[in-house]
Amino acid sequence: MSEAVNTLEGWFALHDFRSIDWTAWTSAPETERRQALEELKAFMNKWSDVEAGKQGSSAVFTVVGHKADIGFMHLRPTLEELEAVEAEFNKTLFAMYTMQNYSYVSVVELSNYASQAENPEEDPAIQARLKPALPKTKHVCFYPMNKKREGNDNWYMLSMEERRGMMYSHGMIGRSYSGRVTQIITGSVGLDDWEWGVTLFADDPIVFKKLVYEMRFDEVSARFGEFGTFIVGNRMTEERLDEYFAV
Ligand code: VOV
Helix, strand or coil, rough: CCCCCCCCEEEEEEEEEEECCCHHHCCCHHHHHEEEEEEHHHHHHHHHHHHCCCCEEEEEEEEEECCCEEEEEEECCCCHHHHHHHHHHHCCCCHHHHHEEEEEEEEEEEECCCCCCCHHHCCHHHHHHHHHCCCCCEEEEEEEECCEEEECCHHCCCHHHHHHHHHHHHHHHHHCCCCCEEEEEECCCCCCCEEEEEEEEEEECCCHHHHHHHCCCCCHHHHHHHHHHHHHHEEECHHHHHHCCCC
């Protein structure tokens, strides 16, 4: 039997993608629209406080294309806290104008293909990666993925050495994008329909295209990568909210 790689888990993640009922929104009375936006702003401020208190992190972004209009990525220490964020938000007036088109549940994951930390609980660099403040970049890209389990291309039948070698090459490509993109890999085996969620943050969306394309030629992606729906969006700030929702 092949040996499973050890993984470290950090905060739980919910990617929550919603479409806006624009017909209802544009025909709603102005006072109601204002109240709905005030509630959303209050939530965004609350989420900033959660981040400042190191009890989680949340990102809000608009989504380009039909898959959704607005997206939230929440990180929280427990699955219960994650559920509470979602349930609380669902009760807002703003949420009445949204429909949850898609969501993804996972947990921030680091594997030790590269190195084994002596005491990960005490290692500040590892803790910062397991419990990250989400980057405030202009753009976000999310997609779920699997590693193939077919015939000679079965990732889970490879030896640890073979997998480590391929992950090394993967990491080297990733590292050449250092400073231009930040990746947060969340594991979702047993939690959602795919094996990992990949969330990328960058100020230039072309970097998503370049990085993902370059990785397609790397063995671990070329032979074993299977990909779900890609979602790309722009960071929502309090300043941009009024403009985006203006009728
Ligand atoms: C900024 C780019 C970047 C960098 C530096 C990077 C580095 C690394 C390292 C060093 C490691 C291993 C240790 C760890 O940290 O877990 C990983 C791990 C992983 N990656 Fe990665 N990855 C990047 C980026 C990056 C992308 C764009 C993708 C999507 C692949 C594609 O084709 O679209 C990806 C996927 C993954 C996955 C699914 C895993 C877990 C695999 C497993 O079997 O466990 N990743 N990754």
